[in-house]
Amino acid sequence: MTPLSQLLPGQFGKLASLNPERGVDQRLMALGLLPGMVLKLIRRAPLGDPLAIEFGGQVVSLRLAEAENLIVDVSADCPIQRPRQP
Amino acid sequence: MSTPEAGLLVALVGNPNTGKSTLFNALTGLRQRVGNYPGVTVARKSGTCDLGDGQKVELVDLPGLYSLAAASPDEQVVIDALSGNIAGDRRPDAVVLVVDATNLLRNLFLASQVAELGRPVVIVLNQADVAKEHDLRIDTELLSRRLGGVPVVLSSAWKGEGILDVRRAIARAIAQQTQLKRVVWPTNIAAALADVAAAAARDTGKPVSDADAQRLLFDTNPSTADRLGWTVAQREKTLRSAAIASAIPASTPWPPSRSCTTRTCASSSKAW
Numbered sequence: 001m002t003p004l005s006q007l008l009p010g011q012f013g014k015l016a017s018l019n020p021e022r023g024v025d026q027r028l029m030a031l032g033l034l035p036g037m038v039l040k041l042i043r044r045a046p047l048g049d050p051l052a053i054e055f056g057g058q059v060v061s062l063r064l065a066e067a068e069n070l071i072v073d074v075s076a077d078c079p080i081q082r083p084r085q086p
Numbered sequence: 087m088s089t090p091e092a093g094l095l096v097a098l099v100g101n102p103n104t105g106k107s108t109l110f111n112a113l114t115g116l117r118q119r120v121g122n123y124p125g126v127t128v129a130r131k132s133g134t135c136d137l138g139d140g141q142k143v144e145l146v147d148l149p150g151l152y153s154l155a156a157a158s159p160d161e162q163v164v165i166d167a168l169s170g171n172i173a174g175d176r177r178p179d180a181v182v183l184v185v186d187a188t189n190l191l192r193n194l195f196l197a198s199q200v201a202e203l204g205r206p207v208v209i210v211l212n213q214a215d216v217a218k219e220h221d222l223r224i225d226t227e228l229l230s231r232r233l234g235g236v237p238v239v240l241s242s243a244w245k246g247e248g249i250l251d252v253r254r255a256i257a258r259a260i261a262q263q264t265q266l267k268r269v270v271w272p273t274n275i276a277a278a279l280a281d282v283a284a285a286a287a288r289d290t291g292k293p294v295s296d297a298d299a300q301r302l303l304f305d306t307n308p309s310t311a312d313r314l315g316w317t318v319a320q321r322e323k324t325l326r327s328a329a330i331a332s333a334i335p336a337s338t339p340w341p342p343s344r345s346c347t348t349r350t351c352a353s354s355s356k357a358w
Binding site: 021023026027029030031032056057058 | 155157188191192195305306
C-alpha cells in the first residue's frame, strides 16, 4: 500500500480507500473515483506539486497533500478503465 | 425571474462543460455568448422552448455540477432549484440531464442522484459528434431501457444536430412522466434512510423527501439540514442511533461497504 503521491509518472495503482470525511475525497467520488478503481499518475509539475492523475477516462489535477491521503495498491495488475472502444 | 404564464418549467442540469448552455441557446433561440470558464452559469437564465408540437415550456439553465452533494453556492442553487426550494420559483415539471457522450461513467453518477428527485427526466447525450470521432457508439435504446424507459437522445448542440429530437423527448417525458430508474439500496441503508427521514420530519415538522433524506445521511455538508431547519444536535443524535450506525460505521477509514459504492454500482452498470 502506497500513497498516490509516491507513484512514478506512468505508474498505475488501484485505489484502496477513501475518506468521505475529507471534502476533497467527496469531490473525487463525485467524479467517479471509488475504491478499486485504477489510477495512473500522468506527471508532476516541475516542483512536484500538483500532480496530474488519470482515472475513468479523465485527467484530474491534485495537490500533493491531497494525493498523500489517497492510498493505492501498486501490486494490483489491471489496466486503467477507459470508455469502451467498439 | 417572472414567469410569463403558469406554464411548465423544465430545468437543464449536468456536469460542467457538457454543453448545457449551448443546448439552452439552441432550444430557446436566444443568442447568448457562451464562455468556456468553468462555473460560467451563475445567474438564472431562462427562455421559452417550443417542444416541436406547438407546446411551449419555460426552460431554465442551471450551473454545472458533478453531484447533488453541494460543495459551493452555485451547486446549492441547482439543488434548491430542482427541489423547488428557491423562493418565487416553481419545482421543475421535467429535468433534462445533459450528459457528455464521451464519458458516461462519470456523467451518469449524477443521473443516479437526479433519479431520486422523482421528476420526469430526459437524458441528452450531447457532444455526440465528439463521441463519434472517438469511435464511441452508444446504444441509446438499451441505455433508455436500463434507465427505466426515460427518453435518451443524442445531440450535438454546437453543430445544431439532434435539437428537434431533444424537443420531442421533452414533450414525451412530460406526457408520459418518464422516471429514471432508482437505485435499489441494500436493506440496512434503506432502513437508515427511512429512519433519518422520519427523525428529520418529526423534529422539523416538515415532510422530508427521499432525495433530502439521502443528503442528510450521506453528506458531511449541512446545507440540506439547514434548509429544513434540522439542527446539528438533532442530526448528530439521529445519525448516532443504533440502526443508522449499523448501516454506516461512524468511524473512518472507510470500508467499501459504504453508501457511495452501492450508489455507483447502480449508476455505472456494465451496460456501457
